[in-house]
Amino acid sequence: MNKQFWLKHQKAIGPVVSLLVIILGTALLTPGFLKLQMIDGHLYGSLLDVLHRGTPTALVALGMAVVIGTKGIDLSVGAVIAICGAVAAVLTVNTDWPVIVVLLAAMGAGMACGLWNGFLVAVLGVQPIVATLILMVAGRGIAQMITGGQIVTFHSDTLNAIGNGFFLAVPIRVWIAIFIVAFTMFLMRKTALGMFIEAIGANARSSRLVGIEARTLVVIAYMFSGLCASIAGIILAADIRGADANNAGLWLELDAILAVVIAGGALSGGRIYLGLTMIGVLIIQTLTTAILTSGLPAQYNLIVKATIVLLVLLIQSPRTRQTISAYLARKGARKDV
Numbered sequence: 001m002n003k004q005f006w007l008k009h010q011k012a013i014g015p016v017v018s019l020l021v022i023i024l025g026t027a028l029l030t031p032g033f034l035k036l037q038m039i040d041g042h043l044y045g046s047l048l049d050v051l052h053r054g055t056p057t058a059l060v061a062l063g064m065a066v067v068i069g070t071k072g073i074d075l076s077v078g079a080v081i082a083i084c085g086a087v088a089a090v091l092t093v094n095t096d097w098p099v100i101v102v103l104l105a106a107m108g109a110g111m112a113c114g115l116w117n118g119f120l121v122a123v124l125g126v127q128p129i130v131a132t133l134i135l136m137v138a139g140r141g142i143a144q145m146i147t148g149g150q151i152v153t154f155h156s157d158t159l160n161a162i163g164n165g166f167f168l169a170v171p172i173r174v175w176i177a178i179f180i181v182a183f184t185m186f187l188m189r190k191t192a193l194g195m196f197i198e199a200i201g202a203n204a205r206s207s208r209l210v211g212i213e214a215r216t217l218v219v220i221a222y223m224f225s226g227l228c229a230s231i232a233g234i235i236l237a238a239d240i241r242g243a244d245a246n247n248a249g250l251w252l253e254l255d256a257i258l259a260v261v262i263a264g265g266a267l268s269g270g271r272i273y274l275g276l277t278m279i280g281v282l283i284i285q286t287l288t289t290a291i292l293t294s295g296l297p298a299q300y301n302l303i304v305k306a307t308i309v310l311l312v313l314l315i316q317s318p319r320t321r322q323t324i325s326a327y328l329a330r331k332g333a334r335k336d337v
Contacts, residue, residue, distance in 0.1 A: 011264045014320075015279040018262075018312040022283060023047075026290035033293070043169045046289060054285035055173045056081070056232035056249070058278055061256040062184055063225030065277045068260050069194075070221045071201040071269025072121055072128035077229040077256060079139020080113045081249030084233035086146040089243035092154040099158040103234060110230020111223045113139070118219030136253070143245035153242040163238030173235050180231070184224075185274050197221060201269025255284050262312060283312060 027033040036045035060077045067074045088106040091097055097105075113135060120131035165172045188194030199207040200214045208214050229249070237243050259280030263273045287308055291301045314320065 011273065012276060014312075014315055015262055015264070015276050015283065018315060019279055019283050019286065022286050022290070022308070026286060026293075030290065030293050033290075038169065041169060042166045046293065048170070050282065050285045050289050051174050052171045053289065054281050055171075055177045056236055057252060057255050057259065057285060058177050058281045059180060059228045059232040059235075060249075060252050061259040061277050061281050062181055062274065063228030064253070064256040065260045065263070065265060065272045065274055066184070066188070066197060066221050067128075067225045068257075068265055068267060069197045069201045069269060069272040070218050071204065072218065072221065073132065073257065073267065074114075074117060074222065074225045075129060075132040075253050076113065076117060076135035076139055077225060077232075077253045078249040078251060079136050079143070080110050080226055080229035081233035081236060081252065082140050082143035082243075082245045083113060083146065084110045084230035085237035085243040085248045086143040086152070086245055088159070088234050088237050089152040089154050090146055092156050092159065093152055099156055106234050107227055107230045110226040110228075110233065112226070113229075114223035114226025115219065117226070118222035121222065122215040122218040140245055143243070143248075147243055147245050149245075151242050151244050155241065156238075159234070159238040160241065162235060163241070173239075176231070176235070180228070181274065181278060188272075188274060193217075198270055198272065202271075255281075258309060259284055262309070284309070 023034075030046070033046045036043055036047060038044075060081070064074055064077065084106040087109045088102055091102045091105055092099070095102075117128075117132050117135060120126040120134070121128050124131075161172055162176070163173065167175055188197070196207070196212050196217055199210075199212060200217055204214050232252070233249060236248050257267075259277050260272070261267070262280035262283060263276035265272045265277065284305075287305050291304055296304065
């Protein structure tokens, strides 16, 4: 491998190579994993299923990455998913409101949750992990209050299309995720917003001294995380055509944090990598799909998944990158001699 290429792309090489190795390994163990076929104008296959099932995680990880960029963390996204799914389901069943109003209400609920988290962190100075832990604990209780402790089922053509419909042969939810990810990447990389958010995470005091309104941006970051979680909640509710307050989005916050870490983002704030975060999501979802399709007994699933993720993190750790860089430097020095 060329030394200059390695130095320039060393952050990206680890996640990308890890994803390719996992896909190829899964293809060897599961015949037909790479096969895509067109049925009635719709694409089907395990690779498309990875994208389809990974959509909620991708949206949650996107919001989580922005929050982590401000040196924060959002443990409440799973509970926010349950709340917003409950709001969408209950309004669909109990009102005659147009579906667009129902969707806006659910997204508004998610942003309100983010506003609460942001208020605790930015205004009251509560540590992010504690502030969001409060809503993480209380959120599922709120969702149960909304649904009356029942699993609320519904029928809506629009929501059904969001959960399981297709557009141009690809699931609609995948298009939704692509649009939101692309728009967020544009804002974070082509405007000053991304620089301000990363500056707050890198050094909040210095950012305030240069005139950046840190509190407002931190609140906006948490509201964005709540918005992303609300869209994930709508998709999950639309997928099963119901709201399950106990299980919707359960432990999804951990997968989202893991995706950001796999992408090379530091929990101490600062620089974030949205594109690589999506690679991290694909790694996690590919592992999940591979384990489910391999026929492995259920009790081993989480152990295997955690072990492989640990290997991925070790491969792309700073110590490993330093070792490879030193090896390439020695190799280059020998050629010069």
